[in-house]
Amino acid sequence: MQLALFIIFGGLALVGALNLLFQRHPIHSALSLVVVMMSLAVLYWSLGAEFLAAAQVIVYSGAIMVLFVFVIMLLNAGKEERTRGSRAAYAVGFPGAAAIFCLLSFVFLSERGALMTSNIGGDLSNAVDNIAQVSAMLFTRQLLPFEVTSVLILVAILGAVVLARKEQ
Amino acid sequence: MTHLTNFELFLLLSALKVAVVLVITLLGVAYTVLLERKLLARIQNRWGPCRVGPFGLLQPLVDGAKSFLKEDMNPLAVERPLFILAPILALGCALISVAVVPFGAVTRVDGVDLFQIANVNIGLLVILGITSIGVYGIALSGWSSNNKYSLLGSLRSTAQVVSYELALGLSLVGVVLRAQSLNLRTIVSSQSAHGALSWNIFGGFQTVAFFIYLMAAYAETNRAPFDLPEAENELVAGYHTEYSSMKFAMFFMAEYANMITVSCVATLLFLGGASSPFGHIFDGFLRTPVLNAIFPVCWFVAKVFAFLALYIWVRGTLPRFRYDQLMSFGWKFLLPLAMANIIVTSFVLAMRG
Numbered sequence: 001m002q003l004a005l006f007i008i009f010g011g012l013a014l015v016g017a018l019n020l021l022f023q024r025h026p027i028h029s030a031l032s033l034v035v036v037m038m039s040l041a042v043l044y045w046s047l048g049a050e051f052l053a054a055a056q057v058i059v060y061s062g063a064i065m066v067l068f069v070f071v072i073m074l075l076n077a078g079k080e081e082r083t084r085g086s087r088a089a090y091a092v093g094f095p096g097a098a099a100i101f102c103l104l105s106f107v108f109l110s111e112r113g114a115l116m117t118s119n120i121g122g123d124l125s126n127a128v129d130n131i132a133q134v135s136a137m138l139f140t141r142q143l144l145p146f147e148v149t150s151v152l153i154l155v156a157i158l159g160a161v162v163l164a165r166k167e168q
Numbered sequence: 169m170t171h172l173t174n175f176e177l178f179l180l181l182s183a184l185k186v187a188v189v190l191v192i193t194l195l196g197v198a199y200t201v202l203l204e205r206k207l208l209a210r211i212q213n214r215w216g217p218c219r220v221g222p223f224g225l226l227q228p229l230v231d232g233a234k235s236f237l238k239e240d241m242n243p244l245a246v247e248r249p250l251f252i253l254a255p256i257l258a259l260g261c262a263l264i265s266v267a268v269v270p271f272g273a274v275t276r277v278d279g280v281d282l283f284q285i286a287n288v289n290i291g292l293l294v295i296l297g298i299t300s301i302g303v304y305g306i307a308l309s310g311w312s313s314n315n316k317y318s319l320l321g322s323l324r325s326t327a328q329v330v331s332y333e334l335a336l337g338l339s340l341v342g343v344v345l346r347a348q349s350l351n352l353r354t355i356v357s358s359q360s361a362h363g364a365l366s367w368n369i370f371g372g373f374q375t376v377a378f379f380i381y382l383m384a385a386y387a388e389t390n391r392a393p394f395d396l397p398e399a400e401n402e403l404v405a406g407y408h409t410e411y412s413s414m415k416f417a418m419f420f421m422a423e424y425a426n427m428i429t430v431s432c433v434a435t436l437l438f439l440g441g442a443s444s445p446f447g448h449i450f451d452g453f454l455r456t457p458v459l460n461a462i463f464p465v466c467w468f469v470a471k472v473f474a475f476l477a478l479y480i481w482v483r484g485t486l487p488r489f490r491y492d493q494l495m496s497f498g499w500k501f502l503l504p505l506a507m508a509n510i511i512v513t514s515f516v517l518a519m520r521g
Contacts, residue, residue, distance in 0.1 A: 027250075027311065034304070062300025063330065066307065070326055073311045073319065099492035131290070131350060 005046045013039035024079045030068045037061045051131045180278045186267070189285060193266050197230035197424040200258060204480045211484035240413040243314070250312035255411065255418035258305025262425035265298045269432045270353050272442050273464040282354070283442070283465065291352035292344065296337055298409070299388065303329050304408050305404075305422065306390075313410040321406030324396050324491065328387055331498045332394075336384035338506035342377045342513040343437045356441030363447025367440040374513070380506050385430040387498065389423065390452050392483035396491055428445045431475035435468060442468040 016035035023029045037060045045053035138146050172180070201218065202224065209216025214441040218226035242251070256365035268291040272283030281287060288294060302324055310322020344350055346368065347358035359367050368374040397404035408419045435441060489497065 019419075031250075031304075031308075038301075050288070050290045051293070054297055055288045057297035058293065059302055062297060062303070066300070066303050066326060068328055069304070069307055069311075070323070070330075073307065073323065 002046050005042065008044075009039040009042040014067070025083070026072045026080065027069060030065060030072060034061050034065045034069075049130065051134050119132065178280055180322045180503040181277070182285065185282070185285050189266060190263065193263060193336070193425060193428065194421070196428055197421050198232065198373070200424045200427065200476055201231070201420075203476065204483070207477065207480045209267065210282075211225050211481070216411075227514065237411040238275070239276045242395040243410050247312035247314065250308045252415070253260060254305050254309035254312060255408075255415045256305075257308070257423070258302060258336070258422040259418045259425065260381055261298050261302035261305065262422040262499060265295045265429045266425075266432065268294050268352060269429075269436065270441065271358060271432070271449060271465060271468045272461060274353070275461045282461070285391050286426070287353055290350045290381050292340065292350045292355070292433075292437075295429070296333075296340075298474040299426075299429075302422070302426070305419075309419070310407040313407075315410050318407050318409045321398060321409070325390060325407060328390070328394065328396060328494060329500075331495065332384045332387035332502070334505050335380055335498055335502035336388055338503065339377045339380035341506075341510045343512050344447065345510070345517055346477065351434050352441075353368050356443065357438055359440045360443040363443070364397060364445040365447070367445075372437060373516075374509075376505065376509050377513075378434075380502050380509070381434060381438065384498075384502060385434065386479070386482065387494070388428040389430055391423075391427065391479060393486040393489050394494060395488060396494060414443070427479055428472065435471040438469045440472060 013036050014033045016039065020029045020032035020036065023032060037056060041053040041056040041061070044050075044056060205227075206216040206224070217227040220230050242248075249438075267285040268288055270281075270287070272286040275282040306329070307326045308321050308322075310318040310325070311319075313319070343355060349353040349355060349358075356388045359371075362371065365371045369378045386392070390398065398408070408416055411419060444467055446461065
């Protein structure tokens with residue numbers, strides 16, 4: 001069951017990501033990104049991280065991407081133009097992508113021992129409420145980073161308000 | 169049923185539950201439309217639909233047949249795939265959230281809960297998430313129609329829904345704090361101790377939260393007095409101006425399905441879900457298992473029905489907001505009020521240990 005879900009939604013995420021790159025209209029790209037977010041949420045859920053899945057859907061697909069689409073609609077952005085690409089992008093892009101691929105495969109291969117042992121999806125039996133676990137972790141051991149992040153977001157909100165205010 | 173494995177049985181029963189709930193929800197949608205037309209007519213001192221069938225009861229079926237038979241027009245300049253996707257998205261999202269609603273007491277047959285399709289730990293968040301995805305239906309329909317009225321309507325609507333989602337979500341936090349869970353069953357059972365006295369709206373002291381939820385929910389479903397997205401005197405018909413036949417009908421059904429979902433959530437979170445308002449006083453009268461299963465469903469339906477009637481009553485009574493009034497009401501009044509409610513609730517809960 002879990003393998004089937006992984007194959008379906010992992011594939012969907014990949015297709016969405018590729019579509020995001022190949023579509024020429026910004027709104028189609030934004031919608032492909034929504035598909036990617038939703039498939040990621042399903043993957044999180046199938047791994048037992050239900051709160052993370054819900055947060056992914058509500059925050060990313062439901063709020064941030066809606067604002068993206070909103071802005072694209074407001075600006076009425078047209079189709080993007082295709083160019084041959086800059087030389088710098090080719091020079092940095094391909095080695096960079098290769099480096100990230102190598103780094104990731106190195107991490108996964110070196111931690112191979114731990115990969116198969118963890119009980120993935122064990123929380124799906126509704127035995128453990130993982131919201132309680134996440135919040136206990138956030139408000140005890142991770143309290144300082146949590147509060148610092150919230151202050152950072154508050155600063156961003158204030159900045160947005162200042163920028164959006166009309167000149168008196 | 170011995171020749172079926174547990175998994176097959178679960179799959180079969182789930183498919184059956186999905187089919188039954190879907191049919192009942194769609195029938196509910198059709199008859200909510202009739203209820204609205206009848207009630208509005210009574211409020212305005214008219215008869216309402218009364219020609220088709222006794223008391224006009226067959227009107228929804230005839231209306232459905234009519235929209236099926238109408239010509240499905242596709243304007244030339246529309247963005248084809250999105251134009252078709254938008255109504256599907258709107259209706260789909262509106263119907264999916266019913267899947268996590270428990271509409272009866274826990275009744276197990278072969279280990280499968282009869283009165284809920286899926287009991288998930290984060291039921292409430294699932295409903296909120298699906299509601300927030302439903303915005304795309306409106307946003308995309310307006311944009312892909314290539315029509316200025318549609319675009320204006322959908323921009324208004326998107327902004328409105330995104331703003332009121334905050335107040336809506338925050339108004340529910342008090343209830344979640346009280347139940348200490350996001351599981352809808354647990355939230356319902358946290359209010360079932362003394363009947364109506366322990367419902368969140370009365371005994372749970374979430375009355376303020378209920379009114380915030382009420383107003384935010386009206387705005388979320390684009391209903392009067394917040395029906396700006398389809399304000400016909402300003403925007404022709406808003407985001408579904410270019411839609412005809414079944415595609416229009418899908419938007420129409422999505423609106424009413426959303427109303428039903430919102431009423432279900434209000435019932436579950438503030439009105440004690442499927443529990444009786446009299447608590448356990450009359451438990452002795454209905455000892456048989458069948459009655460024990462049926463009565464809670466009746467209570468649930470009655471509560472949802474009452475909430476829908478309130479919806480319609482409000483539509484028949486209140487004038488529409490102006491757009492800036494709508495925004496300042498949401499951001500400057502409902503949002504701070506919801507936050508104050510959270511602070512007071514958590515303070516009281518912390519004091520009581």
